[in-house]
Amino acid sequence: RLKAVAFLLHRQPHLLKTQLYVTPLELVLSSCGVIENGEQRQNKALITKMNNLSISSPDYLHIVNDTFANSDCYCLPQPPKLLTIMDGEAITAKRTAAVSAISAKLFKPALSEVLCILGSGQQARSHYDVFTKLFKFKEVRVWSRNKEMAQRFVNDLQDPVTVCSSVKEAVIGADVIVTATGASQPILFGEWVKPGAHIAAVGACRPDWRELDDVLMREAVVYVDSREGATAESGDIILSGAEVFAELGEVINGSFPAQREKTTVFKSLGMGIQDAVSAKLVLEKWNSEY
Ligand SMILES: NC(=O)C1=CN([C@@H]2O[C@H](COP(=O)(O)OP(=O)(O)OC[C@H]3O[C@@H](n4cnc5c(N)ncnc54)[C@H](O)[C@@H]3O)[C@@H](O)[C@H]2O)C=CC1
Ligand SMILES: O=C([O-])C1=[NH+]CCC1
Incomplete structure (x- = not known):
C-alpha cells in the first residue's frame, strides 16, 4: 500500500484522502503528503496519517517514512526507512x-x-x-x-x-x-x-x-x-x-x-499537506532540541 501511495505521490503532489471502510472500524482515512528539499528532490519523506472516524474518540497515527531518492522512478528505489511515528491526534x-x-x-x-x-x-x-x-x-x-x-x-x-x-x-x-x-x-x-x-x-x-x-x-x-x-x-x-x-x-x-x-x-x-508540513515542523524542532 505504501508503494502505491508513493507511486501516486510521484505523479501528483496533492492527494485526496483515501477512504477505506474496514470492519469493525468502518472508516479509516489516510492522509498523505510529501516533503522534499531543494530542486534535486532529495531527502524526500512520505507522510501518512490514519484516522478512525467511526468511534467517539478518533485515533490518529502519523508515520513519516524517509528518503525516496529518485523522483522519476515509480517503484521505491530502496525499502523506505521508518523515520518517526507522531501523535496524530495532537x-x-x-x-x-x-x-x-x-x-x-x-x-x-x-x-x-x-x-x-x-x-x-x-x-x-x-x-x-x-x-x-x-x-x-x-x-x-x-x-x-x-x-x-x-x-x-x-x-x-x-x-x-x-x-x-x-x-x-x-x-x-x-x-x-x-x-x-x-x-x-x-x-x-x-x-x-x-x-x-x-x-x-x-x-x-x-x-x-x-x-x-x-x-x-x-x-x-x-x-x-x-x-x-x-x-x-x-x-x-x-x-x-x-x-x-x-x-x-x-x-x-x-x-x-x-x-x-x-x-x-x-x-x-x-489536507495531507497540512499534516506533512506540521510533522516536518515538529520533527525539526525535536531534532534541534534533543
Ligand atoms: N476538518 C478537519 O480537518 C478535521 C475535522 N474533524 C472533524 O471534526 C469533528 C470533531 O472532531 P473532534 O473534536 O476530534 O471529536 P471529539 O470526539 O473530540 O468531539 C466530538 C464532539 O461532537 C459532539 N457530537 C457527537 N455527535 C454529535 C451529534 N450527532 N450532534 C451534535 N454533536 C455531536 C460530541 O458531544 C463532542 O462534543 C468530527 O466530525 C471530526 O471528524 C476532525 C479532525 C480534522
Ligand atoms: O484531515 C483530517 O485529519 C480529517 N479530516 C476529516 C476528519 C479527519
Missing part, C-alpha cells in the same frame, strides 16, 4: 484550528465581538485556544449536545465562557461560529445566523454527513481548503448543491476576494 487538533483561524482572519466581520463554538471535544478545545489567542472577543459561547461535557470544557478554562442550552441560543447574534461536532445531520440553520457572520465548519467530513443546512450553504459565500476534497468528502457541499467560491489558498494568493461583508462559510476537510 497535531490534527492544532493544525485544523490553525487553518480555521486563517479563514477567520480573512472572512470574519471587521467588528467581531461574539465567538460561538458548537461541540466540546478535541477540535472545539483547539479552536477555542487558537481563536481566543489570536482574536479579541467580548463574549464566548459553547454549546454541546451533552451539557455536562460543555460544562467540563468551560471549567478547564481561565476566562468566562457561557454554556448554552441550545444551538439557537448559542448562535443568535454570533459573529464567528465554529462547528466541530460529530453530527451527521444539520445542527446549524441559516435562519439563526447573523448576516455577515463567519462560520468555520470543521465536522461532517463524510459525503453523507451534514452540520449546516441547505439555506446556510446556499446563501453563504463558501470557501474550502481544497475544491477536490470538498466535492468528494463534504456532505454539506455535495448534498446542498452549494457552489464553492474559492479555496483558502486562492484568497491568500490574491486570485479571489475575501467577501468579509457577506455571510461566509469555510468548509474545512483537512
Whole structure:
C-alpha cells in the first residue's frame, strides 16, 4: 500500500484522502503528503496519517517514512526507512484550528465581538485556544449536545465562557461560529445566523454527513481548503448543491476576494499537506532540541 501511495505521490503532489471502510472500524482515512528539499528532490519523506472516524474518540497515527531518492522512478528505489511515528491526534487538533483561524482572519466581520463554538471535544478545545489567542472577543459561547461535557470544557478554562442550552441560543447574534461536532445531520440553520457572520465548519467530513443546512450553504459565500476534497468528502457541499467560491489558498494568493461583508462559510476537510508540513515542523524542532 505504501508503494502505491508513493507511486501516486510521484505523479501528483496533492492527494485526496483515501477512504477505506474496514470492519469493525468502518472508516479509516489516510492522509498523505510529501516533503522534499531543494530542486534535486532529495531527502524526500512520505507522510501518512490514519484516522478512525467511526468511534467517539478518533485515533490518529502519523508515520513519516524517509528518503525516496529518485523522483522519476515509480517503484521505491530502496525499502523506505521508518523515520518517526507522531501523535496524530495532537497535531490534527492544532493544525485544523490553525487553518480555521486563517479563514477567520480573512472572512470574519471587521467588528467581531461574539465567538460561538458548537461541540466540546478535541477540535472545539483547539479552536477555542487558537481563536481566543489570536482574536479579541467580548463574549464566548459553547454549546454541546451533552451539557455536562460543555460544562467540563468551560471549567478547564481561565476566562468566562457561557454554556448554552441550545444551538439557537448559542448562535443568535454570533459573529464567528465554529462547528466541530460529530453530527451527521444539520445542527446549524441559516435562519439563526447573523448576516455577515463567519462560520468555520470543521465536522461532517463524510459525503453523507451534514452540520449546516441547505439555506446556510446556499446563501453563504463558501470557501474550502481544497475544491477536490470538498466535492468528494463534504456532505454539506455535495448534498446542498452549494457552489464553492474559492479555496483558502486562492484568497491568500490574491486570485479571489475575501467577501468579509457577506455571510461566509469555510468548509474545512483537512489536507495531507497540512499534516506533512506540521510533522516536518515538529520533527525539526525535536531534532534541534534533543
Ligand atoms: N476538518 C478537519 O480537518 C478535521 C475535522 N474533524 C472533524 O471534526 C469533528 C470533531 O472532531 P473532534 O473534536 O476530534 O471529536 P471529539 O470526539 O473530540 O468531539 C466530538 C464532539 O461532537 C459532539 N457530537 C457527537 N455527535 C454529535 C451529534 N450527532 N450532534 C451534535 N454533536 C455531536 C460530541 O458531544 C463532542 O462534543 C468530527 O466530525 C471530526 O471528524 C476532525 C479532525 C480534522
Ligand atoms: O484531515 C483530517 O485529519 C480529517 N479530516 C476529516 C476528519 C479527519
